[in-house]
Amino acid sequence: MPGASATLIRDLSYFPAADTTQPWLVLTAWAVVGLVLSAIGHWRSREVVHIAD
Template sequence: MQTWFQYLQGNFWLNALAIGLATAATAAFVVGLDALMGRAGLGLASAITLLIGNPLSGAAVPWQFLAEPWGAIGQHLVPGASNSLIRLLSYFPDAGTTTQWATLTAWAVGGIALIGVGALLRRGRPAPADTPQANEEPLAPGHAESAA
């Protein structure tokens, strides 16, 4: 977006770091809720990120144009913080970006914490009956277990 299309301005590496942190924050949140809640977590993460976060992000219009308090709330979600951060870094390099960096870092760390909690909770649960245990080899397709 910066080198080929010249859409972004400013420091290339700072923009790349912002995009990477935004991607990591989103991925950690989605994987964390999946680890904690299973498929329901994927649905909840999608709803928060896509259905709530994107419209409130202020990507299409400035977030100040959104109804109160929704624009401000959207800035505390990953899409809003990442959009504001990239916009500020690219077009307003002297503006303060501490809030956006902190917001994205908090989402990334929170997602990693959810992954850890989900792993700890799964550690204590027995494996479902239809999955092979750690020391068992899965059966090849088409082969029935022999009754001995």
């Protein structure tokens, strides 16, 4: 992820006509993977609590 960020910043700063599709796709994929793993971790660690009457 740091490599894609650095590439994107460099390309946008020094090479404005360069194609930045690949860095954007990599950063988007990492963001999606992070959100999915966060959701899985949230739902996995939930315990069902039953209150005795």
